[in-house]
Amino acid sequence: MTDYQETNRGQLHFSPRRGWMNDPNGLLHYRGTYHFYFQHNPYSLVWDTMHWGHATSTDLVHWQQQPNALDPTVHPGELWSGGGVVDVRNTSGLKDGDHDPILVFTGTQGVRVFYSLDGGMTFTPYDGGRVVAQPSGHESRDPKVIWHQPTERWVMVVWSDNNGNGVDFFVSPNLRDWERTSRYVADWFFECPDFTPMELDGEITYVLRDGRGSYVVGDFDGREFTTSWTAPQTITVNPGPAAGPYYAAQSFDNMPDGRVVTMAWQGQNRGSTWTGNASFPVEQRLVSIPDGPRIHSEPIDEIRSLRRATRNWGPTQLSPDTTLLADEFDESDEAAESFDLEATFDLTDTAEGSFTFHLRRGVDVTYNIAAEELNGHPLRPSPNGTLTLRLLVDRGQLAIFAADGAFYECLNIESGNGLRLTTDCPLKLTSLSLHHLNSIWAEARVSG
Template sequence: MTSQTLREARKYEETFEKMIAEEERPAFHLSPRTGWMNDPNGFSWYQGKYHLFYQYNPYNSYWGPMHWGHAVSEDLLHWEYLPAALAPDEIYDRDGCFSGGAVTLPDGRQLLMYTGVVNERQPNGGHTEVQTQCLAVGDGTDYEKYENNPVLDEKDLPEGSSRNDFRDPKIWQDEDGTYCCVIGNRAADESGQVLLYTSQDGFRWEFKSILASNHNRIGKMWECPDFFRLDGKWVILTSPQDMLSQGFEYHNGNGTLCLIGDYDKETGKFIEESDQSIDYGIDFYATQTLLTPDGRRVMIGWMQNWDTCNHRRKHEEAWFGQVSLPRELSIQNGRLCQKPIRELEAMRCNRVAFENLTFSGNIYPEGLRGRRVDMEIVVRPVEGCDMYRKFAVRFAQNDQYQTSFSYRPGESVLKVDRKFSGSRRAIIHQRRSKVLCKDGVLKLRIILDRFSVEAFINDGEQVMTAVLYTDQEADGIYFSADGTVSIDVVKYDLL
């Protein structure tokens, strides 16, 4: 039985979606049907399609009462909106249906697991959020909340753990049929931990272990955890809040973290071997992964940063928030490696290529334009010349605007810079990353959509992501060098 709250949300989104023209949206990155989007949820393969839900306020283009928006796709690039799946309409989730995951049950129904939020009044007159884990079951369009919600609450927490920061369940089914989920939580030392729970039927859950603990090393609370096996290793992905930078590896604020290691299934303990950022750019948070039917581990994230949400004049815009390009994951030389999903190659057309372009200063190769672009660049020093001091590629460019990636081989540092992208806000516009380049040779694959750029560095060893709301008329692409370089360029339009 659909609640009045959900019916109203569905009616509203159906009406107001029509007011957003197709060219006002990203071409192949999912944005909200209308209003606000943050974390991707319930990323799954169900009934022959990819399903993606998302944190959603249909009524305004800023954060508000959290619903679950819903879209489906056959290729993870072209999306069809379905009606909103969840609304905050029960006593245990009246202040928000927060992030979660999805799994298919043996009877063919889809099970959603999400965090229900209640703002509880305190004796001093203030309020505090209490977070519990809840279920809903449905057919891919309509979902009914479980009569015994919530299924996990404060009594299911290890001693000293916070009931206020207990959220974002990621659910999957193990090879032996057991259902598992990881949940982000704050420990007694005020820092993040990932909790592991198990269930035999997907409905009755019990605490298994503290899978991993932060001990105040990397940020504070760990949000949106994910846990999976990849190329013989075990991987935890999570999004820490309140990070301090550690050289070039982590940046201040809210960021992303990948832990690679081993897993003791008996004790439910993760044995950490290495850590790294997931994305080194400006706008990337709250990852989720799925296993495709052909066995690829694919990740997406919210292509935004909580500290840059004033980038657009949200009260004047019909939508806010995008999901990143889906990325195929692997582990290479002990590091997480990401490549654009291979389905993107089917969208390529209008190939333009240049080989061994040797220059210093600026160069404007003919035919290099566009705001929906897949471009591969190899940069190298020229034999007989001194090592170049700086190389830059500039795009979304005209007389007024430009965004750039620039590389200094002497420092092995790559920088993204969007301060001339048309933003009227004093937000983060630059970020730098230490990249692993040999002898001044750099490989970049740059994917442009109307309102974003994602750069895959050295075959996906690192990625840098940023949103940019530059006027679409700014579509120039050119290169500059301090010193002499030789470059190869292959550029496609994406249609």
């Protein structure tokens, strides 16, 4: 039995009602419902005997856990990480009834396909679960599939160890018959590839990322990915490793509005009945800067539906003897553990010193003005001298966004309460909004 109120159980972040979870798998949207499949061991608090867990949502925020989608006692092969798509064109020829086929791809040392004809709730092995694509190398896993509109073909990327780390590319007209066309090799590239078309300055380009959130931007001609990048960038300032606070992020397929929305695995949160949670969904976009294109990440706009109260501050001059926000929390108020804070500072006339948001005992977010560092990571103010900062705080999770999404840090933290803003120098606060948030579990408290 769970009421989703256990210590460290995120009130904004999905976690399984019981058991172990890790990588997101086959994220997709279908007829008004978002499907979040994930690596799951329902019988233990540690990794073992992988199933595909399943949760659904109509708004990407409130999640309802469903029966497991893939079960190793029913579905053949190793049901490790993979991807999923909605075959709205019925290229597979599998449609039988009202629903479009939904296909998911998984397997190690060879890719297997399972398909659903009931809207993603139950799955049948395709052709008895035979391997439909054989990657190169001794080890391979984590297939991800997208639709490539220019060639009207499906494209699959699969991690393997052939000639070092990298991904094999496959193409298919029907999701059932696959041709291996090329390989991208990079020492840094490990596991859980995500391959995403994204708009950059009005043109479509392609982002290839691995499990740690390292990524490169390049071109794809329908058969081969090429990039001029010699080294990757990272989605978060604290990338990897597996079971860390951010790993194996995957983008949703068939989004109705064209957004690129991703969720990742946060492995350091746990309780007496569950291990692991998902990161809060973020919308990502490519932005051109002098050093080249970069991914910016910000919480999806649907977070507004969780707001239960908001307090705003206008332009305010802070001094070293000022403490702001301390009266916003009663330390006994557990509901105050979850909030969304947005702040803008004008640093034009400030060259020295620092300011800190004290969130709870031992959890601080500090910007060093002279060093231009946020929690020790480089971060410059905008050319006009302003710095935007956003903190998404939950019982066991913290996401830090800054510079309009250029900075993203995803963390697991200990449960607790409190909030204060202090500074050791004169500081101009342009604006601040504090949004107290409702729990995503209000309608999902179930036994099981």
